[in-house]
Amino acid sequence: MIEVKGLTLTYPSGKGVFDLDFKVEEGILMGYLGPNGAGKTTTIRALLGFMHPDMGSCSIGGLDCTKEATAIQKTLGYIPGEITFLEDMSGDEFLRFMGEMRGTKGNKRQKQLLEMFELDPKGKIRKFSKGMKQKLAIVTALMHDPEVLILDEPTSGLDPLMQNRFLEVMAEEKAKGKTILMSSHIFEEVEKVCDNVLIIKDGKIVKQADVQTLKDSQRKGFSIRCSEGAELAGQLKLAGFEASLVDKDRLEVIVTGENVDSLIKTCARFKVLAFDVRNQSLEDIFMQYYGKEGR
Ligand SMILES: Nc1ncnc2c1ncn2[C@@H]1O[C@H](COP(=O)(O)OP(=O)(O)OP(=O)(O)O)[C@@H](O)[C@H]1O
The missing domain is CATH 3.30.70.100 (Alpha-Beta Plaits)
Incomplete structure (x- = not known):
């Protein structure tokens, strides 16, 4: 479970996120929505332990995101909003490197994902298209079968066929009981695959609801x-x-x-x-x- 309690994280400009409270339970895909600059990536940075809260706390699987970030990484799959790879590596070198770091090299799931997303990982990452880099990020996030997925605009750069394939994979992951937080600007994909939504604006949560209730209140x-x-x-x-x-x-x-x-x-x-x-x-x-x- 992902649990965020009274999370406040402010940049020197005064922007940031303020007093956020939410939970994502096992088997739930929570959509994280909000206009540009609302605070989605900042929340994700706190969950990954990249930034420390000024106030409040967040935990994943009962582990504190600030103090136990390294332990959390082992059970976590993460797709960053802005992907930066070691561009001089080839795609397969990068996957091998990630596998060795996690102790899961050459696994079956990795092969399956490469086939599913029709990605040939040979060749320098520098020469990959935007969509290919996104696919590499997806394979990297999912290949060690993590319990928790944190996804910052995961379908950005994917063509419609691959977007749909990604959503199918998310539905499967959810059915396996994974805990998923996904930021998105695409309402259609949120409607298709999310159970709950969290809407953030100017660093504050303005709405938290399950998608079905929202539909019923139309x-x-x-x-x-x-x-x-x-x-x-x-x-x-x-x-x-x-x-x-x-x-x-x-x-x-x-x-x-x-x-x-x-x-x-x-x-x-x-x-x-x-x-x-x-x-x-x-x-x-x-x-x-x-x-x-x-x-
Ligand atoms: N490193 C930083 N230093 C200072 N201010 C920052 C930094 N990162 C983000 N901000 C500010 O914090 C606010 C929240 O930004 P954040 O990146 O979390 O938004 P977001 O919801 O992810 O937006 P988007 O949908 O555009 O990706 C914005 O006003 C942004 O300008």
């Missing part, structure tokens, strides 16, 4: 055309709806839960020219937390 949007648009918008606001006039005869209304009946009854008092439903996507929900006005 609000419905209605686009309504009415010759007396302003009057209808006024009546809908009085009835407690979020209604905005986007044109003199067109308004957008957001409805949560069971309020559709009340919406229709209010609209029935007017001459409605068109009535269209727009289901809110999970992406719309996430975006509420991204913008300036996000909570």
